[in-house]
Amino acid sequence: MFKKIITAVASAAVVAGVLLAAPANAAGVTLAGGGSSFANGMLTACAASYTNNTVSYTKSSSGTGRSSYANSTFQYAASDGTYAGTETFSGANGTRYVTVPLLGGPVVFAYSAVGVNDGLKLTPAIVSGIFKGTITRWDDAALKELNPKVKLPKKAIKVAYRTSGSGTTGNLVNYLNQTVGASWTKNSANDLVAAAGGSGSFATNSSSYANSQLLAAYIEDNANAFGYFDLSDAVTADVGIAALQNAAGAYVMPTASAAAKFISAQTPLTTATDNLQGTLAIDFTKVIPGAYQLSIVTYGVAPRFTGTGKSTDASKLAVQDFFNYVVKTCVPAKAASLGYVALGGALKTSALNQIKLIG
Numbered sequence: 341m342f343k344k345i346i347t348a349v350a351s352a353a354v355v356a357g358v359l360l361a362a363p364a365n366a367a368g369v370t371l372a373g374g375g376s377s378f379a380n381g382m383l384t385a386c387a388a389s390y391t392n393n394t395v396s397y398t399k400s401s402s403g404t405g406r407s408s409y410a411n412s413t414f415q416y417a418a419s420d421g422t423y424a425g426t427e428t429f430s431g432a433n434g435t436r437y438v439t440v441p442l443l444g445g446p447v448v449f450a451y452s453a454v455g456v457n458d459g460l461k462l463t464p465a466i467v468s469g470i471f472k473g474t475i476t477r478w479d480d481a482a483l484k485e486l487n488p489k490v491k492l493p494k495k496a497i498k499v500a501y502r503t504s505g506s507g508t509t510g511n512l513v514n515y516l517n518q519t520v521g522a523s524w525t526k527n528s529a530n531d532l533v534a535a536a537g538g539s540g541s542f543a544t545n546s547s548s549y550a551n552s553q554l555l556a557a558y559i560e561d562n563a564n565a566f567g568y569f570d571l572s573d574a575v576t577a578d579v580g581i582a583a584l585q586n587a588a589g590a591y592v593m594p595t596a597s598a599a600a601k602f603i604s605a606q607t608p609l610t611t612a613t614d615n616l617q618g619t620l621a622i623d624f625t626k627v628i629p630g631a632y633q634l635s636i637v638t639y640g641v642a643p644r645f646t647g648t649g650k651s652t653d654a655s656k657l658a659v660q661d662f663f664n665y666v667v668k669t670c671v672p673a674k675a676a677s678l679g680y681v682a683l684g685g686a687l688k689t690s691a692l693n694q695i696k697l698i699g
Contacts, residue, residue: 369658373416374398375405377551378508379638381572382443382680383418386662386670393658399551403505409433409641416659417641418442420507425616434656436644439619440663440694443671444603444681446594447508447515447634448574449582450559451566453478454493456580459593461486463585464519464633470497470566471516472523473543478564493564499546500558500567508552511622511636512568518624519587519633571596571679586633587625598632600681605631608690615644618690635681640666642698651699660698667691 371393376383380399387395400408402419409417412431428435449462456478466482469475475482478492502509516524549555552569559565560577571594574581583591592598605628608618620637642659645651672682683691 369393369654371395371415371655371658371662372398373405373414373418373659374400374408375414375418376402376420376507376638377553378402378420378445378447378570378636379418379443379680380551380553381570381678382445382638382671382675383666385674385678386666389670390662390665392661392665395662399553401502401505401551402507402510406641409437415642415655416662418638419641420636420638421510422616422619422639423641425613427615432655434643434646436646437615438642438644438694438697439616440640440642440667440698441608441618441620441637441683441687441691442640442663442666443675443683444599444635444637445596445679446571446599446632447512447568447636448571448594449566449568449584450556450574450577450579451582452559452563452579453497453566454495454563455491456493458581460490460580460582461585461591462582464516467584468516468520468524470499471501471542471546473499473545476543495564498562498565499543500555500565501542501546501548502552502555502568503548503550507638508568508570508636512634514622515624515634571599575679584633586631587627588629588631590630592630592632594632594634596676596679596681598630599635600684602626602628602631602633602635603637603681603687604684606687608687618687618694620687637687642695644697645699653699656699660695663695663698664692667695 374397377399383397387397402421405417405419406423408414410429412433422439477496479494483492513524549558552573555567556569556573556577559567559579583593586592605626606620606622609616609621624633640663643656651657667683675682
């Protein structure tokens with residue numbers, strides 16, 4: 341029932357997005373951006389319905405988005421992780437940048453375990469065991485104990501994860517590090533632990549995919565597989581969706597409303613470097629009743645105005661206008677139906693203040 345309800349809402353949103361995309365975009369400035377495949381469903385919808393300028397969005401990974409912005413291939417980027425905060429760049433985008441929270445959403449644990457419907461219960465320890473390779477079968481004792489009424493297949497778990505550069509993986513590893521322990525560690529790029537071997541690595545027999553959509557397709561097409569990606573792709577794929585234990589001890593499905601409870605309880609940074617003002621250091625252990633614990637934020641990266649007076653750069657001001665549209669108009673209107681979370685409270689205020697710095 342969970343899957344049918346959310347799929348129906350998401351399908352209606354896709355139709356609405358097509359209708360909104362029908363008017364031709366204005367012929368002013370053309371912007372190219374991309375990065376996070378986690379945020380692809382939301383940002384492609386916003387790019388399609390935005391009419392002040394022509395905007396494109398290319399999904400890849402958060403790391404690719406950041407590197408493409410750094411070398412000025414993109415005029416803006418979207419990333420589920422941030423730069424370190426101390427970088428300066430050369431090129432058309434200027435030397436300094438602004439990091440803007442744009443939207444949030446839950447990271448879904450999806451599976452194709454034969455005969456298992458939505459709602460399989462998972463704990464952080466079980467998720468860690470599956471990805472580490474210490475839990476290798478669907479009928480493992482830990483899964484059976486947690487799900488006594490579910491007939492689990494007597495089959496091996498086919499683990500799938502994102503390739504290097506994934507901000508979704510960076511958040512997953514951070515979540516496991518906070519909830520399970522130091523056996524999960526991020527690499528220096530804040531993206532991905534080693535694929536096989538060493539501390540913090542995924543199981544050696546895992547398979548990797550370049551973006552969330554490819555990973556979702558793998559889970560859909562291969563029986564008894566397990567992986568993680570955004571809710572937007574999960575509800576349109578023929579996959580099972582797990583209920584994750586939160587810090588309050590409840591098992592919660594990954595809905596937009598449950599993710600919103602978690603994200604709204606986080607506090608934007610106010611003592612970070614200029615480049616990271618208003619971003620989040622997410623506390624994945626925070627006890628929030630009814631919250632979906634693995635919920636994350638996608639950031640926009642854009643040029644920072646460093647001159648005197650006001651910027652007159654049409655391209656950079658177009659990025660500012662698009663980000664304002666995303667945060668103020670598009671995401672609030674479309675987020676819930678697409679499986680994402682619109683920013684609210686202090687995080688939205690922080691985002692709008694950051695947007696003012698673009699130029």
